[in-house]
Amino acid sequence: MVLLTTKIKLLPNMEQFKQLEDTMNSFNRACNRISKISFENKTYSKIKIQKICYYDVREEFKLPAQLVIRAIAKVAETYKINKKTFHEFRLDGAVIYDERILSFKGIECASISTMYGRINIPMQISSYHKGILEGKRIRGQADLILVDGTFYLLLVVEFPNDAPIKTEDVIGLDLGIVNIATDSDGKAFSGAKINNLRKRYARIRAKLQAKQTKSAKRLLKKRRRKEQRMAKDINHCISKQIVDKAVRHSSAIALENLNGIAKKKQKSETVIKSQRSKLSKWSFYQLQQFIKYKAEQRGVTVFFVDPQYTSQTCSCCGYVAKENRKTQAKFECVSCGYVAHADYNASLNIREKGYCQLAERRSA
Known part of the structure; x- marks a missing residue:
């Protein structure tokens, strides 16, 4: 079995966009609060962190119960890598969803839990995505991300392997x-084209970096x-x-x-x-x-x-x-x-x- 991550564009209306954005900000503020509690108490186990702060965090940030659980899990995962420094999360960082707070109506609509309740958001599904999603099992967690003002879902899909070929x-x-x-x-496979393009991009980057204006920084991104x-x-x-x-x-x-x-x-x-x-x-x-x-x-x-x-x-x-x-x-x-x-x-x-x-x- 092969696990593939596919990126699906969401098409929320203005009200839904605001609800997703508010939920994302609250989720990551909650992560920062949990991270502070975890670091100050030198407690990095998901279960122990949950016992210390679950109710307080839920009350403070008005998040659904399962989103608080996912925020605790996100913090605990990061401290598995490094416990020596305090971990801070960007307000537009990924929101982690699981099957309790994210479901699908067919392959063209997602039902997503927010701090305002469940909302149904259309998904932009191409023929490529149809080939990936139809008849496949979406596994485990999914990440809600915000890139350049657009929300996406990162879904992990299970693919069956072909039978091993007889290697000759x-x-x-x-x-x-x-x-x-x-x-x-x-x-x-020649790298000449890509190397020439990179040289050109490097010159453009140098010019933009020299300007040091907000618009130049946006263009650099x-x-x-x-x-x-x-x-x-x-x-x-x-x-x-x-x-x-x-x-x-x-x-x-x-x-x-x-x-x-x-x-x-x-x-x-x-x-x-x-x-x-x-x-x-x-x-x-x-x-x-x-x-x-x-x-x-x-x-x-x-x-x-x-x-x-x-x-x-x-x-x-x-x-x-x-x-x-x-x-x-x-x-x-x-x-x-x-x-x-x-x-x-x-x-x-x-x-x-x-x-x-x-x-x-x-x-x-």
Whole structure:
């Protein structure tokens, strides 16, 4: 079973918008009050916090009982991560709903509990959302969020996995800056377009930041979200193509385990400032997660392998040396003379490590 989060736009009228906004503000003020009580009493357990402040918070903020419970749970969850500092919540932070205070009438209307009672709000459902929601189970909690003056529901939907495919091959995938991804069949997904756009956006950001006006700050926020949407769309397209290929060829997918890669690169004296910027901005982790969940849905196995020396190792003879990597694009083995595109050579090494994991799994 795969869990997917989908973002549904709500279409409240003016009165309903005000009711949702008031509820959101009260919910997060309640979170701040609960957080203060929890921190002062050094009490971080959901049940213990509830015993201390449930009735007082409900009376003070006029919230329905279950919204108070969800506010307590939200605070308790954040203190699981860090108990050393006081946690403060933005007034427009997400409101956490569960099945007691959120239900659906078909797939086009949501019944949402507010501090003014239940309200029925139409949802904007596209053909994409219909394909996701129809016949699927909406699981657990849902978040009500406010983005640029628009309310959305973040719903978690259960998807059944396809039957696992019989793996006959492995596709290795190397991630990089010039080419966002290169697979072991030689297919490269160029990053030239996105890098040029990022350079242009960086120049625009610099001009807006220099102005330091309110309107400039608003534009900066809009542009940041535009860049995020663009990167997300590209990652979706790349991941879909890779998983489709894996299904067609009955292949597993081998990816580099890139945990902490940005920090490692930033510490390296050989990485210039522009490269550090690109490494920190591109969503490699997001791309890998898209590949992972799409693969799980289609029954494709994904292996995460150690990326160490994949760019310095000759995929032909196995000789490892920094000198093998002549330039960003060119790989030439100083031992056997093998020449290839550097990203393609790295993808072959990643594929080989994927084969090793596949063999281990079969022998287990």
